Amino acid sequence: MSQAVAAKGLEGVIAASTAVSHVYGEEGRLVYRGYDIHELAGKASFEEVAYLLWEGELPNQSQLDEIRSELATQRRLSKEGIACLADLATDALPMDVLRTVVSAVGANQRVSRRSSADEARREAVTFTAIFPTILAAFERRRRNLDPVEPREDLSQSANYLFMLTGSEPSQIDAQALDTYFVLLADHGMNASTFTGRVIASTEADMASALVGAIGALKGPLHGGAPSLVLDMLDAIGSPDNVESWMREALGRGDRLMGFGHRVYKAEDPRAEILRELASRMDKGDLYALASNAEQTGLRLLEEQKPGRRLYTNVEFYSAVVLNAVGLPRDLFTATFAASRVAGWSAHVLEQYADNRLIRPQSQYTGPQDRRFTPVSAR
Numbered sequence: 001m002s003q004a005v006a007a008k009g010l011e012g013v014i015a016a017s018t019a020v021s022h023v024y025g026e027e028g029r030l031v032y033r034g035y036d037i038h039e040l041a042g043k044a045s046f047e048e049v050a051y052l053l054w055e056g057e058l059p060n061q062s063q064l065d066e067i068r069s070e071l072a073t074q075r076r077l078s079k080e081g082i083a084c085l086a087d088l089a090t091d092a093l094p095m096d097v098l099r100t101v102v103s104a105v106g107a108n109q110r111v112s113r114r115s116s117a118d119e120a121r122r123e124a125v126t127f128t129a130i131f132p133t134i135l136a137a138f139e140r141r142r143r144n145l146d147p148v149e150p151r152e153d154l155s156q157s158a159n160y161l162f163m164l165t166g167s168e169p170s171q172i173d174a175q176a177l178d179t180y181f182v183l184l185a186d187h188g189m190n191a192s193t194f195t196g197r198v199i200a201s202t203e204a205d206m207a208s209a210l211v212g213a214i215g216a217l218k219g220p221l222h223g224g225a226p227s228l229v230l231d232m233l234d235a236i237g238s239p240d241n242v243e244s245w246m247r248e249a250l251g252r253g254d255r256l257m258g259f260g261h262r263v264y265k266a267e268d269p270r271a272e273i274l275r276e277l278a279s280r281m282d283k284g285d286l287y288a289l290a291s292n293a294e295q296t297g298l299r300l301l302e303e304q305k306p307g308r309r310l311y312t313n314v315e316f317y318s319a320v321v322l323n324a325v326g327l328p329r330d331l332f333t334a335t336f337a338a339s340r341v342a343g344w345s346a347h348v349l350e351q352y353a354d355n356r357l358i359r360p361q362s363q364y365t366g367p368q369d370r371r372f373t374p375v376s377a378r
Contacts, residue, residue, distance in 0.1 A: 006363035011262075015358070016189060016197060020053055020346050023188040028266030032186060033057070041273050046156050046181040046339070047071060053186055053346035054124055067125075068155075074129035075150035075159065077101075077137065080108040085134065090142040094135060094334040095224075099214040101134045102127065106207020120352055123206040124345035131338040132156065135331060136163030157181055160338065161325065173325045176281050180321055183270045183314070184336055186343025188263070192216035192223065196344045200351040201358040213344045217337055226332040229258040229319035232293075239292045246293070246300055256297045258316030267311045274317035281324035290320050 007013045021032045030037040033052050040049055044058065051059045051067045059067060077085070084104035088097055109123075137147040140163075148163045157178035161169035169177075187193070196213035200206075217223035236245045246256065261268055278287050294312050301310050322332050 015194065015360075016351075018189065018347065018350060019056065020350055021186040021188055021343065023263050025261075025263040026265050028264055028269055030187065030269050037183065037269050038273070041182050041270075042179050044182060046178050046185065046342070049182050049185050050128060050342040053342050054121060054349065069152075070125050071129045071156060072150075072152035072154075072159075074126045075133050075152070077130060077133055078105055078108065081105045081130065081134065082137075085137055085141070088138070092138075093218075094138060094331050095214060095218040095337070097138045098131065098134055098334050098337060099211055099218075102131075102207060102214065103211045105130065106205060106211070109205075109207065117349070117353070120206060120349055124342075124349060127206065127210055127345060128341045129156075131341050132160035133163065135334050135338060136160060139164055139328065139331060160335075165326070169325070172281070176277055176321055177325050179273070179277060180318065180335075181339040183273060184318075184339040186340065186346065190222065191219075192340065193344060193347050197347050197351045198358045200348040201355055203355070206345065206348055209348045210341065210344055213340075214337055217340065218333065223315075223333045223336045223340075226258075226315040226319045226322065226336070227329040229290075229316055230323060230329050232257045233286065233289055233319075236289065236293060239289055242289070242292050242296045243300075246297055250300055250304065256301070258312050258319070259297055259301065260310050261313045264311065264313070265309055268313050270314040271312050271317055274314065274321055275312075278317045278320035278324070282320055283324065286320055286323060290317065 019033065021030065023030055032040060032049065033056055035052070035058075040052075044052075047068050048058055048064060050071075051063065081101050081104055084101050085097070088100060105127075133150055140147050145166075148166045150159050150163055154162055154168070155174065155178060157180075158169055158174035161173060161177060189197075192213040195216040196209040199209040199212045220228060236242055249256065275291075278290070281287075294316065298310060298312070302308065318336075319329075319332065322335060323329065327335060
Protein backbone atom coordinates (compact mmCIF):
# COMPACT_ATOMS: atom_id res chain seq x y z
CA MET A 1 0.00 0.00 0.00
CA SER A 2 1.44 3.37 -1.01
CA GLN A 3 2.12 6.03 1.58
CA ALA A 4 1.91 9.79 1.29
CA VAL A 5 5.32 11.40 1.09
CA ALA A 6 6.32 13.18 4.30
CA ALA A 7 6.89 16.92 4.09
CA LYS A 8 10.36 17.24 5.59
CA GLY A 9 10.32 19.86 8.33
CA LEU A 10 6.54 20.16 7.71
CA GLU A 11 7.39 22.61 4.94
CA GLY A 12 4.25 23.85 3.26
CA VAL A 13 1.98 22.03 5.71
CA ILE A 14 -0.81 24.11 7.28
CA ALA A 15 -0.91 22.83 10.86
CA ALA A 16 -3.24 25.34 12.53
CA SER A 17 -5.56 28.28 11.97
CA THR A 18 -4.70 31.48 13.78
CA ALA A 19 -5.85 35.09 13.94
CA VAL A 20 -2.81 36.19 15.99
CA SER A 21 -0.21 36.88 13.29
CA HIS A 22 0.92 35.84 9.84
CA VAL A 23 4.04 35.99 7.69
CA TYR A 24 3.47 36.73 4.01
CA GLY A 25 6.81 35.39 2.89
CA GLU A 26 6.58 36.15 -0.83
CA GLU A 27 5.66 39.77 -0.13
CA GLY A 28 7.98 40.32 2.83
CA ARG A 29 5.13 41.28 5.16
CA LEU A 30 4.42 40.52 8.82
CA VAL A 31 0.96 41.17 10.24
CA TYR A 32 -0.21 41.20 13.87
CA ARG A 33 -4.00 40.93 14.17
CA GLY A 34 -4.39 42.71 10.82
CA TYR A 35 -1.78 45.43 11.47
CA ASP A 36 1.27 45.50 9.21
CA ILE A 37 4.39 45.57 11.37
CA HIS A 38 5.31 48.97 9.90
CA GLU A 39 2.10 50.31 11.46
CA LEU A 40 3.26 49.23 14.92
CA ALA A 41 7.08 49.37 15.16
CA GLY A 42 8.20 52.71 16.54
CA LYS A 43 4.59 53.78 17.10
CA ALA A 44 2.97 51.30 19.47
CA SER A 45 4.61 50.33 22.75
CA PHE A 46 5.32 46.71 23.64
CA GLU A 47 2.51 46.87 26.21
CA GLU A 48 0.06 47.94 23.49
CA VAL A 49 1.23 45.15 21.21
CA ALA A 50 1.02 42.51 23.94
CA TYR A 51 -2.57 43.59 24.61
CA LEU A 52 -3.29 43.45 20.87
CA LEU A 53 -1.95 39.90 20.63
CA TRP A 54 -3.93 38.74 23.67
CA GLU A 55 -7.19 40.60 23.05
CA GLY A 56 -7.34 41.13 19.29
CA GLU A 57 -7.57 44.94 19.42
CA LEU A 58 -5.28 47.78 20.42
CA PRO A 59 -6.16 49.12 23.88
CA ASN A 60 -7.84 52.43 24.55
CA GLN A 61 -6.20 54.65 27.18
CA SER A 62 -7.90 53.07 30.19
CA GLN A 63 -7.15 49.56 28.91
CA LEU A 64 -3.53 50.54 28.27
CA ASP A 65 -3.21 51.98 31.77
CA GLU A 66 -4.64 48.74 33.15
CA ILE A 67 -2.32 46.40 31.22
CA ARG A 68 0.70 48.53 32.14
CA SER A 69 -0.33 48.27 35.78
CA GLU A 70 -0.92 44.51 35.52
CA LEU A 71 2.52 43.92 34.02
CA ALA A 72 4.27 46.27 36.43
CA THR A 73 2.76 44.72 39.56
CA GLN A 74 3.58 41.16 38.45
CA ARG A 75 7.32 41.75 37.86
CA ARG A 76 8.61 40.46 41.18
CA LEU A 77 9.71 36.85 41.27
CA SER A 78 7.97 34.44 43.62
CA LYS A 79 9.97 32.89 46.44
CA GLU A 80 10.08 29.65 44.44
CA GLY A 81 11.53 31.46 41.45
CA ILE A 82 14.13 33.20 43.61
CA ALA A 83 15.13 29.93 45.28
CA CYS A 84 15.44 28.15 41.94
CA LEU A 85 17.58 30.94 40.52
CA ALA A 86 19.88 30.82 43.54
CA ASP A 87 20.48 27.10 43.00
CA LEU A 88 21.64 27.45 39.39
CA ALA A 89 25.29 27.70 38.43
CA THR A 90 26.45 31.18 37.51
CA ASP A 91 28.02 29.84 34.32
CA ALA A 92 24.72 28.34 33.13
CA LEU A 93 23.38 29.48 29.77
CA PRO A 94 20.75 32.23 30.13
CA MET A 95 18.21 30.29 28.04
CA ASP A 96 18.64 27.29 30.33
CA VAL A 97 18.17 29.53 33.36
CA LEU A 98 15.02 31.06 31.88
CA ARG A 99 13.56 27.65 31.00
CA THR A 100 14.30 26.24 34.47
CA VAL A 101 12.99 29.17 36.51
CA VAL A 102 9.81 29.40 34.43
CA SER A 103 9.27 25.70 35.10
CA ALA A 104 9.82 26.19 38.84
CA VAL A 105 7.40 29.11 38.97
CA GLY A 106 4.82 27.13 37.02
CA ALA A 107 5.21 24.08 39.25
CA ASN A 108 4.27 26.12 42.28
CA GLN A 109 1.35 27.97 40.71
CA ARG A 110 -0.51 24.72 40.02
CA VAL A 111 -2.70 26.34 37.37
CA SER A 112 -4.22 23.73 35.06
CA ARG A 113 -5.51 24.09 31.52
CA ARG A 114 -9.02 23.62 32.87
CA SER A 115 -8.83 26.87 34.80
CA SER A 116 -10.93 29.74 33.52
CA ALA A 117 -10.02 31.79 30.45
CA ASP A 118 -9.47 34.76 32.76
CA GLU A 119 -6.97 32.74 34.82
CA ALA A 120 -5.11 31.64 31.69
CA ARG A 121 -4.87 35.25 30.56
CA ARG A 122 -3.53 36.27 33.98
CA GLU A 123 -0.88 33.58 33.50
CA ALA A 124 0.05 35.17 30.18
CA VAL A 125 0.53 38.54 31.89
CA THR A 126 2.50 37.08 34.80
CA PHE A 127 4.99 35.21 32.67
CA THR A 128 5.44 38.12 30.28
CA ALA A 129 6.13 40.32 33.31
CA ILE A 130 8.71 38.04 34.94
CA PHE A 131 10.83 36.96 31.95
CA PRO A 132 12.96 40.15 32.09
CA THR A 133 13.19 39.90 35.88
CA ILE A 134 14.60 36.36 35.67
CA LEU A 135 17.20 37.39 33.11
CA ALA A 136 18.25 40.57 34.89
CA ALA A 137 18.53 38.82 38.27
CA PHE A 138 20.69 36.09 36.73
CA GLU A 139 22.93 38.61 34.97
CA ARG A 140 23.44 40.51 38.24
CA ARG A 141 24.12 37.31 40.17
CA ARG A 142 26.79 36.05 37.79
CA ARG A 143 28.53 39.43 38.08
CA ASN A 144 28.45 39.15 41.91
CA LEU A 145 26.00 42.04 42.17
CA ASP A 146 22.78 42.26 44.18
CA PRO A 147 19.58 42.03 42.15
CA VAL A 148 17.79 45.26 41.34
CA GLU A 149 14.14 45.40 42.33
CA PRO A 150 11.80 46.17 39.42
CA ARG A 151 10.17 49.57 39.18
CA GLU A 152 6.47 49.88 38.50
CA ASP A 153 6.75 53.35 36.94
CA LEU A 154 8.91 52.17 34.01
CA SER A 155 7.90 50.50 30.78
CA GLN A 156 8.68 46.84 30.22
CA SER A 157 11.75 47.65 28.11
CA ALA A 158 13.04 50.48 30.33
CA ASN A 159 12.57 48.38 33.46
CA TYR A 160 14.53 45.49 31.94
CA LEU A 161 17.51 47.75 31.26
CA PHE A 162 17.13 49.31 34.71
CA MET A 163 17.20 45.91 36.44
CA LEU A 164 20.30 44.93 34.45
CA THR A 165 22.34 48.02 35.30
CA GLY A 166 20.77 49.66 38.35
CA SER A 167 20.52 52.93 36.42
CA GLU A 168 17.54 54.31 34.56
CA PRO A 169 18.28 53.92 30.84
CA SER A 170 18.34 56.75 28.35
CA GLN A 171 15.14 57.34 26.43
CA ILE A 172 16.95 56.39 23.22
CA ASP A 173 18.05 53.00 24.57
CA ALA A 174 14.64 52.24 26.11
CA GLN A 175 12.83 53.15 22.90
CA ALA A 176 15.22 51.08 20.79
CA LEU A 177 14.68 48.01 22.96
CA ASP A 178 10.94 48.64 22.96
CA THR A 179 10.94 48.68 19.15
CA TYR A 180 12.89 45.42 19.19
CA PHE A 181 10.33 43.92 21.58
CA VAL A 182 7.48 44.96 19.26
CA LEU A 183 9.22 43.50 16.21
CA LEU A 184 9.94 40.13 17.86
CA ALA A 185 6.67 39.71 19.79
CA ASP A 186 5.21 37.20 17.32
CA HIS A 187 5.95 35.67 13.93
CA GLY A 188 3.34 33.28 12.65
CA MET A 189 3.63 29.52 13.09
CA ASN A 190 7.37 29.39 13.79
CA ALA A 191 9.05 26.43 15.49
CA SER A 192 8.77 27.67 19.08
CA THR A 193 5.17 28.84 18.68
CA PHE A 194 4.21 25.50 17.13
CA THR A 195 5.91 23.72 20.02
CA GLY A 196 3.93 25.76 22.53
CA ARG A 197 0.67 25.08 20.71
CA VAL A 198 1.34 21.34 20.54
CA ILE A 199 1.89 21.27 24.30
CA ALA A 200 -1.19 23.44 24.92
CA SER A 201 -3.27 21.10 22.74
CA THR A 202 -2.70 18.30 25.28
CA GLU A 203 -4.41 20.58 27.85
CA ALA A 204 -1.14 21.13 29.66
CA ASP A 205 -0.72 24.37 31.61
CA MET A 206 0.66 27.67 30.31
CA ALA A 207 4.04 27.20 32.03
CA SER A 208 4.59 23.84 30.32
CA ALA A 209 3.81 25.35 26.92
CA LEU A 210 6.20 28.25 27.54
CA VAL A 211 8.98 25.97 28.77
CA GLY A 212 8.71 23.96 25.55
CA ALA A 213 8.71 27.12 23.45
CA ILE A 214 11.85 28.37 25.21
CA GLY A 215 13.59 25.09 24.44
CA ALA A 216 12.71 25.36 20.76
CA LEU A 217 13.84 28.99 20.54
CA LYS A 218 17.26 28.14 21.99
CA GLY A 219 18.50 26.40 18.84
CA PRO A 220 20.71 28.31 16.38
CA LEU A 221 18.37 27.48 13.49
CA HIS A 222 15.62 29.45 15.24
CA GLY A 223 16.45 32.10 17.84
CA GLY A 224 20.02 31.28 18.79
CA ALA A 225 21.75 33.13 15.97
CA PRO A 226 22.01 36.85 16.99
CA SER A 227 25.05 36.33 19.20
CA LEU A 228 26.61 34.23 16.42
CA VAL A 229 26.29 37.25 14.12
CA LEU A 230 28.47 39.23 16.52
CA ASP A 231 30.90 36.33 16.70
CA MET A 232 31.14 36.40 12.90
CA LEU A 233 31.67 40.17 12.81
CA ASP A 234 34.34 39.85 15.51
CA ALA A 235 36.10 37.20 13.45
CA ILE A 236 36.02 39.44 10.36
CA GLY A 237 37.48 42.28 12.40
CA SER A 238 37.45 45.16 9.93
CA PRO A 239 35.82 46.18 6.64
CA ASP A 240 39.09 45.41 4.85
CA ASN A 241 38.78 41.72 5.77
CA VAL A 242 35.11 41.24 4.87
CA GLU A 243 35.41 39.83 1.37
CA SER A 244 38.39 37.55 1.98
CA TRP A 245 36.91 36.19 5.22
CA MET A 246 33.54 35.51 3.64
CA ARG A 247 35.01 33.90 0.54
CA GLU A 248 37.02 31.54 2.74
CA ALA A 249 33.99 30.75 4.90
CA LEU A 250 31.80 29.99 1.90
CA GLY A 251 34.61 27.96 0.34
CA ARG A 252 34.61 25.75 3.44
CA GLY A 253 30.84 25.37 3.19
CA ASP A 254 30.19 27.45 6.32
CA ARG A 255 26.93 29.32 6.82
CA LEU A 256 26.98 33.10 6.97
CA MET A 257 25.13 33.91 10.19
CA GLY A 258 22.10 36.15 9.82
CA PHE A 259 21.62 35.45 6.11
CA GLY A 260 18.50 33.79 4.66
CA HIS A 261 15.15 32.78 6.07
CA ARG A 262 12.98 29.68 5.76
CA VAL A 263 9.79 31.64 4.95
CA TYR A 264 10.71 35.05 3.52
CA LYS A 265 11.33 35.21 -0.23
CA ALA A 266 11.56 39.00 0.00
CA GLU A 267 13.27 41.13 2.62
CA ASP A 268 12.20 40.43 6.20
CA PRO A 269 10.40 43.68 7.18
CA ARG A 270 11.80 43.41 10.71
CA ALA A 271 15.33 43.39 9.29
CA GLU A 272 14.55 46.51 7.30
CA ILE A 273 13.35 48.36 10.41
CA LEU A 274 16.24 47.11 12.55
CA ARG A 275 18.80 48.13 9.92
CA GLU A 276 17.61 51.72 10.13
CA LEU A 277 17.47 51.56 13.92
CA ALA A 278 21.00 50.11 14.08
CA SER A 279 22.33 52.92 11.90
CA ARG A 280 21.08 55.42 14.49
CA MET A 281 21.98 53.43 17.59
CA ASP A 282 25.51 52.16 17.03
CA LYS A 283 28.08 54.45 18.63
CA GLY A 284 31.16 52.76 17.17
CA ASP A 285 32.17 51.03 13.98
CA LEU A 286 29.98 47.94 14.30
CA TYR A 287 27.19 49.19 12.06
CA ALA A 288 29.63 50.10 9.30
CA LEU A 289 31.19 46.64 9.51
CA ALA A 290 27.79 44.96 9.55
CA SER A 291 26.58 46.96 6.56
CA ASN A 292 29.70 46.06 4.60
CA ALA A 293 29.33 42.40 5.56
CA GLU A 294 25.66 42.40 4.53
CA GLN A 295 26.35 43.82 1.07
CA THR A 296 29.37 41.61 0.47
CA GLY A 297 27.73 38.45 1.75
CA LEU A 298 24.66 38.92 -0.44
CA ARG A 299 26.85 39.53 -3.49
CA LEU A 300 28.96 36.42 -2.85
CA LEU A 301 25.90 34.27 -2.23
CA GLU A 302 24.41 35.53 -5.50
CA GLU A 303 27.63 34.51 -7.25
CA GLN A 304 27.27 31.00 -5.81
CA LYS A 305 23.67 30.58 -6.92
CA PRO A 306 22.69 33.20 -9.50
CA GLY A 307 19.05 34.17 -9.40
CA ARG A 308 18.44 33.06 -5.82
CA ARG A 309 16.66 35.71 -3.76
CA LEU A 310 18.43 36.06 -0.43
CA TYR A 311 18.43 38.72 2.28
CA THR A 312 19.71 39.20 5.80
CA ASN A 313 17.20 38.17 8.45
CA VAL A 314 15.99 39.76 11.67
CA GLU A 315 18.91 38.38 13.66
CA PHE A 316 21.57 40.20 11.63
CA TYR A 317 20.79 43.74 12.75
CA SER A 318 19.24 42.60 16.04
CA ALA A 319 22.80 41.86 17.07
CA VAL A 320 23.87 45.45 16.39
CA VAL A 321 20.86 46.98 18.17
CA LEU A 322 21.09 44.77 21.26
CA ASN A 323 24.82 45.39 21.47
CA ALA A 324 24.20 49.14 21.24
CA VAL A 325 21.82 49.14 24.23
CA GLY A 326 24.45 47.32 26.28
CA LEU A 327 23.17 43.74 26.47
CA PRO A 328 25.75 40.95 26.87
CA ARG A 329 25.67 38.84 23.73
CA ASP A 330 24.73 35.63 25.50
CA LEU A 331 21.53 37.37 26.65
CA PHE A 332 20.42 38.10 23.09
CA THR A 333 18.34 34.95 22.54
CA ALA A 334 16.87 35.11 26.05
CA THR A 335 15.90 38.74 25.40
CA PHE A 336 14.23 37.52 22.21
CA ALA A 337 12.20 35.21 24.48
CA ALA A 338 11.29 38.14 26.75
CA SER A 339 9.54 39.65 23.75
CA ARG A 340 8.17 36.48 22.13
CA VAL A 341 6.49 35.32 25.36
CA ALA A 342 3.66 37.72 24.51
CA GLY A 343 3.08 35.94 21.21
CA TRP A 344 3.59 32.46 22.61
CA SER A 345 1.01 33.04 25.33
CA ALA A 346 -1.43 34.57 22.82
CA HIS A 347 -1.19 31.40 20.74
CA VAL A 348 -1.67 29.23 23.82
CA LEU A 349 -4.82 31.19 24.72
CA GLU A 350 -6.07 30.77 21.15
CA GLN A 351 -5.35 27.02 21.25
CA TYR A 352 -7.20 26.65 24.54
CA ALA A 353 -10.23 28.51 23.16
CA ASP A 354 -10.76 26.10 20.25
CA ASN A 355 -8.72 23.03 21.05
CA ARG A 356 -8.07 19.76 19.31
CA LEU A 357 -5.11 17.57 20.21
CA ILE A 358 -2.32 18.11 17.66
CA ARG A 359 -1.36 14.59 16.67
CA PRO A 360 0.10 14.26 13.14
CA GLN A 361 0.94 11.02 11.39
CA SER A 362 4.43 9.96 10.37
CA GLN A 363 5.86 8.07 7.43
CA TYR A 364 7.40 4.80 8.62
CA THR A 365 10.73 4.01 6.91
CA GLY A 366 11.92 1.12 9.07
CA PRO A 367 12.11 -2.62 8.32
CA GLN A 368 9.09 -4.93 8.14
CA ASP A 369 8.17 -8.51 9.11
CA ARG A 370 11.08 -9.18 11.44
CA ARG A 371 11.01 -12.22 13.73
CA PHE A 372 12.20 -12.49 17.31
CA THR A 373 15.19 -14.72 18.08
CA PRO A 374 16.39 -15.58 21.58
CA VAL A 375 19.45 -13.73 22.80
CA SER A 376 21.50 -16.96 22.67
CA ALA A 377 20.92 -17.14 18.91
CA ARG A 378 21.74 -13.52 18.08
